[in-house]
Amino acid sequence: MVLITLVSSDEQNFPVERELLKQSGTIETLIVNMNLDDEDTDAAAMPIPLPNVKGDVLEKVIQWMEHHKGDPVKEGDNEDNNAEIVVPQWDDDFFKPAMYGSKHLELTVAASYLDIKNLLTLSCKAISNTFKGKTGPQIREEWGVPNEFTPEEEEAIRKENEWSE
Amino acid sequence: MTINIIRLPKNAFLNILKFSDIQSQLRLRQVSKSVQEFVDFSVLQLKKSIVKSFVCEEIFIAIKSPVxxxxxxxxxxxxxxxxxxxxxxxxxxxxxxxxxxxxYAVKTKEDLGRNKRMITIKKIQH
Known part of the structure; x- marks a missing residue:
């Protein structure tokens, strides 16, 4: 089994099975560019730095990739299947403890940076699921978004949306 | 590092919008100005029906032709x-x-160019 070492922004090393890394478009490109698949290359001696991903987030990403090893990649931007995307129970349990906090958002940012399509899709779907049945102010409070509206603006936009309530 | 939901990469936020139903998209517009602007901008990027603006009794939808x-x-x-x-x-x-x-009375305007039409739906009774 070939192991490739990923190095997080806080310089933690994570030896990861080569096969798992096929889920990440970004890492796959780096592996190709660094010739890490060549027989002559000592992949173990050439760690891949990931300066945009912290160690605790990278650990979660690897945990997710281990669980989803071998899964086919589902494209999230297919308009026809957006409604059909269901967050599986394992993923729901995986996301839930960090939901509404910066950890889940950091995981989403990492999925985007590392180009892990399935993780990005499920993570975004899990976030969108939290909006269901909530009002704007409730979403704002749950996700800690600062309120930039004046009371007048807030009232105006509430009236704009009144028809849909 | 703390990441606010409005600091998510655009592709992630666009995904979130696409996965949200129309009512959730509307409610997101009430979250903050940044989110409102992004939602309004992003729905223009979506190749679905585009809810351009909402007024209590008028709904404007820009659509592609053919529908x-x-x-x-x-x-x-x-x-x-x-x-x-x-x-x-x-x-x-x-x-x-x-x-x-x-x-509702429905009017269409064909003059938006680029094969787009504007449909105006107005409530005519209460």
Whole structure:
């Protein structure tokens, strides 16, 4: 089994099975560019730095990739299947403890940076699921978004949306 | 490092919007100005029915011609969420649209260019 070492922004090393890394478009490109698949290359001696991903987030990403090893990649931007995307129970349990906090958002940012399509899709779907049945102010409070509206603006936009309530 | 939801990469936020139903998209517009601007901008990027602006009794929807099934579905969702009777028929081949909506008058403008039409739905009874 070939192991490739990923190095997080806080310089933690994570030896990861080569096969798992096929889920990440970004890492796959780096592996190709660094010739890490060549027989002559000592992949173990050439760690891949990931300066945009912290160690605790990278650990979660690897945990997710281990669980989803071998899964086919589902494209999230297919308009026809957006409604059909269901967050599986394992993923729901995986996301839930960090939901509404910066950890889940950091995981989403990492999925985007590392180009892990399935993780990005499920993570975004899990976030969108939290909006269901909530009002704007409730979403704002749950996700800690600062309120930039004046009371007048807030009232105006509430009236704009009144028809849909 | 703390990441606010409005600091997510645009592709992630766009995904979130696409996965949200129209009512959630509308409610997101009430979260903050940044989110409101992004939602309004992003729906223009989505190749579905585009809910351009909402006024209490008027709904403006820019659509592509010929009309797409997804667009019909989106208009149906809007009207349905407004708890009114509606019926909508469209010819997806020719783009011809015959919209009969119980309490609404529907007008289309063909002059938006780039094969887009603006549909205005106005409530005519209370």
């Amino acid at each position: 797409q099934n997804a667009e019909i579905e989106a208009i149906q969702q809007i009207l349905h969420s407004n708890h009114k009777k509606w019926r909508i028929e469209a010819d997806t081949e020719t783009g011809a649209m015959d919209i009969k909506v119980g309490m």
